[in-house]
Amino acid sequence: MIKGSRMRKLLIAAICATVATPVLADSHEGVLKARQGYMQLVWQNFGPLTKMAKGEMDYDADQAALHADNLDALASMNISAQFPEGTDKESLPGETRALPVIWTDMGGFSEKFQNFADAVQNLRAEASEGLEALQAAVGQTGNSCGGCHDDYRAKEF
Amino acid sequence: MIKGSRMRKLLIAAICATVATPVLADSHEGVLKARQGYMQLVWQNFGPLTKMAKGEMDYDADQAALHADNLDALASMNISAQFPEGTDKESLPGETRALPVIWTDMGGFSEKFQNFADAVQNLRAEASEGLEALQAAVGQTGNSCGGCHDDYRAKEF
Numbered sequence: 001m002i003k004g005s006r007m008r009k010l011l012i013a014a015i016c017a018t019v020a021t022p023v024l025a026d027s028h029e030g031v032l033k034a035r036q037g038y039m040q041l042v043w044q045n046f047g048p049l050t051k052m053a054k055g056e057m058d059y060d061a062d063q064a065a066l067h068a069d070n071l072d073a074l075a076s077m078n079i080s081a082q083f084p085e086g087t088d089k090e091s092l093p094g095e096t097r098a099l100p101v102i103w104t105d106m107g108g109f110s111e112k113f114q115n116f117a118d119a120v121q122n123l124r125a126e127a128s129e130g131l132e133a134l135q136a137a138v139g140q141t142g143n144s145c146g147g148c149h150d151d152y153r154a155k156e157f
Numbered sequence: 158m159i160k161g162s163r164m165r166k167l168l169i170a171a172i173c174a175t176v177a178t179p180v181l182a183d184s185h186e187g188v189l190k191a192r193q194g195y196m197q198l199v200w201q202n203f204g205p206l207t208k209m210a211k212g213e214m215d216y217d218a219d220q221a222a223l224h225a226d227n228l229d230a231l232a233s234m235n236i237s238a239q240f241p242e243g244t245d246k247e248s249l250p251g252e253t254r255a256l257p258v259i260w261t262d263m264g265g266f267s268e269k270f271q272n273f274a275d276a277v278q279n280l281r282a283e284a285s286e287g288l289e290a291l292q293a294a295v296g297q298t299g300n301s302c303g304g305c306h307d308d309y310r311a312k313e314f
Contacts, residue, residue, distance in 0.1 A: 034201045037194010044191045044238050066235050073230040078223050081201050 028087055032096055035082040038074065045070040046141065049127065053138040061128040068120070068127035071141075075117040089154055097154040112148035119144040185244055189253055192239040195231065202227040203298065206284065210295040218285040225277070225284035228298075232274040246311055254311040269305035276301040 045067040051057035052064060086092075088100040102109045119141040126137035202224040208214035209221060243249075245257040259266045276298040283294040 030197060030201070033194060034197040037190060037197050040187060040191040040194050041198075041234075044187070048238075067238075070234045070238075073234045077198075077227045077230045081224075081227075 028092060028095075031082065031084060031087050032092070035087075035096075035098070038077075038079070038082060042071065042074055045074070046138075046145075049123070049134065049138050050142070052131070053135045059131040059134065061130075064127040064134055065124075068124040071120045072124045075120040079113065089157075094157050097157055099152050099154055102152050109148070109152055112144070112152065115147060116141070116144040185249060185252075188239065188241060188244050189249070192244075192253075192255075195234075195236070195239060199228065199231055202231070203295075203302075206280070206291065206295050207299070209288070210292045216288045216291065218287075221284040221291055222281075225281040228277045229281045232277040236270065246314075251314050254314055256309050256311055259309050266305070266309055269301070269309065272304060273298070273301040 048057060049064060049067050049071075052059045083098070083102060085103060087096065088098050088103060089096050090100050119137070123134075123137040123141050126133040205214060206221060206224050206228075209216045240255070240259060242260060244253065245255050245260060246253050247257050276294070280291075280294040280298050283290040
C-alpha cells in the first residue's frame with residue numbers, strides 16, 4: 001500500500017505532467033484575451049439570434065435554443081477574474097475599451113451584468129417559442145448589452 | 158392599438174437600434190478570437206485550481222468552487238459554432254493549431270470534448286471537498302485536456 005504522503009507526491013507529479021501552463025496565464029494579455037474572447041463568444045451566439053429576429057436568417061427553434069443555452073452558460077459565469085485591477089483603458093491604452101469607472105463603481109457594473117444575465121434567462125425560455133417571442137427577448141437582451149456598454153465601455157480602443 | 162405588422166416593424170427597428178453588429182462577427186478572425194478566447198477562459202479558471210492542487214496557492218474551497226462552476230458553464234456549451242469548416246491549421250497557417258483531423262473525425266473529437274465535460278462535472282462536485290479531492294479531480298481534468306490536444310491540436314501554430 002502506498003503511504004499518504006507518497007500518494008500525494010505522485011498525485012502532484014501527475015498533475016504537473018498533464019497540466020502545462022500556457023504562457024499567457026497570468027499576464028494582462030491573457031486577461032484581455034479571455035475578456036475579449038468572452039465578448040466574442042457572446043456575439044457568436046447572440047449574432048444568429050439577432051439575425052433571426054431581424055428576418056436576415058430563417059427562424060429555427062432548435063438553433064435558437066442552442067444559441068440561447070450557450071448564452072445562458074456564459075451569463076451564468078462569475079466574471080470577476082476577467083476584470084483584475086490595472087486592466088482598464090487608461091492603464092492599457094489601445095488594448096481595451098474597459099473604462100476605469102468599472103473599478104470605482106463595481107456595484108453598478110455588477111448590477112448591469114445581472115440585468116444581462118436576467119435578460120438571457122428570459123431569452124432562453126422564449127427562444128424556441130416562435131419568432132415573435134424571440135424578437136421580444138432579443139430586443140430586451142440587446143438593451144441589457146447596451147445598458148452596460150453605454151456607461152462602462154469606451155467607443156474606441 | 159398597434160396592428161401586428163406595425164408592432165413587428167417597430168420591434169425589428171428596436172432590435173436594429175440596440176444590437177450593433179461587431180465587425181468580426183462572421184469572419185474567420187471572429188471565429189478564432191472566440192475559439193482561442195474560450196480556451197483562455199478555460200485556463201483562467203483551471204489555472205488557479207491547478208495551482209491549488211500543486212500547492213503553489215493556498216487551497217480555498219469557495220474560490221475552488223467558483224472556478225469549477227465557471228469551468229462547468231464553459232464545458233456545458235455546444236462548441237460547434239467555434240469549429241466551422243475552413244478554420245483549420247492548413248487553411249489558416251500561423252493562426253491556429255486546430256488540426257484538419259477535427260473535421261474528418263468529428264465523432265472522435267466530440268467524444269474527447271465529452272470526456273472533458275464529464276471530468277469537469279466531477280471537478281465541480283469535488284472542488285470544495287478538500288485538497289485531496291481537488292487534486293484527484295484536477296488530475297483527471299488535466300488528462301481530459303491532454304487527451305484531446307494530443308490528437309487534435311498541433312504543437313506549434
